[in-house]
Every structure is written in C-alpha cells, then in structure tokens.
Amino acid sequence: MGYPFPSQAWLSALEKALNEDARYAEIARHWEADMLFVIEADDPGSGDKPAILYLDLWHGKCRRSAILEGEPLPQVKLKLTAPRKQFLRVVSGELDPMQAMLTRRLRVDGAMPMLLKNVPVVLDFVRCARSVGVSE
Template sequence: MQLFSETWAQAYCQKLNASEAYQKAAATWEGSLALRVRPDPAQGLPQGVAVVLDLWHGACRGVEVVEGEVEADFVIEADLATWQEVLEGRLEPLTALMRGFLELKRGSLAALAPYAQAAQELVRVAREVA
C-alpha cells in the first residue's frame, strides 16, 4: 500500500478507530493533525501531499488526502524518506523532531506535550498500516 495514498489514509483512520490503546491515550484530544510530505517532483509530489486526520476524543472522525498547502491544528512535515524511516520503525518521531527531520509547521510542542502517549499510539498504528 502506497504511503499517504487515499487507500492508506482510509486504512489508517479505520485502524485508529479499532485501537483501544489509541482511544484511551487520546480520550481528551480534539482537533486535526496533518502528516505532510514536502514537495518532491522527483518522487511525483510536485506540490507535496498530506494526510489530514480529524481526531476527536480517541476517534478518527474522518481523513482526507490533500495536495499542496494544508489547514490543520497541527501540521508535521518531512520528506518522504524520513516518513518512511519513521513508519518502518527505523527512526523514532521524537528524535526526528529534535533533530529537525520532522518539522512541526503548525501548532506547538507545548500544546502536544499532554498528548505524548496519544502521539506514540498514532505512530504505532501507522506502522501497522505501512
């Protein structure tokens, strides 16, 4: 399944809804999260692409694949190779954020901090899809 495709995004949202661990960890999370791939014409992504998740109290209420710029409460961006490393388990997201491989383009780390466990579950579930 191709990362960040419509099929992948729908499967991801379904797996989040089936994850009791995610539901528990994200019980108080409200808002949208975009996982965005930077533009890369060589990879066939001239405008970039993002998976935008509508997250609400432990549920994924919907998901959308968006090309180009994206609107979401939190936007995390990286090149495709970095996302692949994260989703294959070869790079931890927190390490990637601290080293600048993943970049928080919208939102703040302080606002995300209370949801650290939910973020870990988001990555764990995404690894199951990838």
C-alpha cells in the first residue's frame, strides 16, 4: 500500500512514520533542521507548478509537515529540488540519496556540509520515506 506522491496523504504518512520510528528517533536525536522538497514536473514544458513539501525535523521527530501553496516560502536550512521522477527513484530505492545529492540529481540549497556530517540521519530519513510507499 502506498500513497500518491506528492500528496498530503503521503506527507502525513511520512510524518507519522518518522514520529513512530524508534530507530529514526535515536539516529536523528541531534538533528535540528527544517526543509523544503521542491518537486518539479517531469516535463519542464508542461507548465505544471512544483509541489512544495515542508518538514520541520527536530531531535528525531517531525514537528510539522505541510504542502505549501501560494504562500511565501519560509527560510529553511535545506531545500532539495528535483523533478518528480528523481524523488521517486530515491523513495523507491533505485537511487541512493547521497549519490543523488552529490551528482545534483537532487539539487541542495543550504547546509550541504550539515548533510555530509549527518549521512546516517539522511539515510534513515529515506528509510522511513521508503516505508510509506508510493502509488501511482
């Protein structure tokens, strides 16, 4: 079972997965960062607006998640931008998240050194995202 990606249902399921996962809570216990996922259309000429997902991650918990529409974007520590298909490759396990960032398949704006110092947190966050599942 999965959820459409991106959607409020998928984001809510991810928030729940993060907040209920003891392993993530332990690994991310020192993590303090909010972030945006800017999910672009696979076809740049489609005219579709990007979906923007916000996550406030604090000491192994997700304090807030939201899909942002038509509002000024908050200042965040991290912003990851990519076409939907690249996010799906990471969430499905086809593409390693660190490789995706280092090769700019996922473009990182913000604290890249923080990500590199916290690879276990990144990998466990993605493990939780993979547990949510995606449906088409």
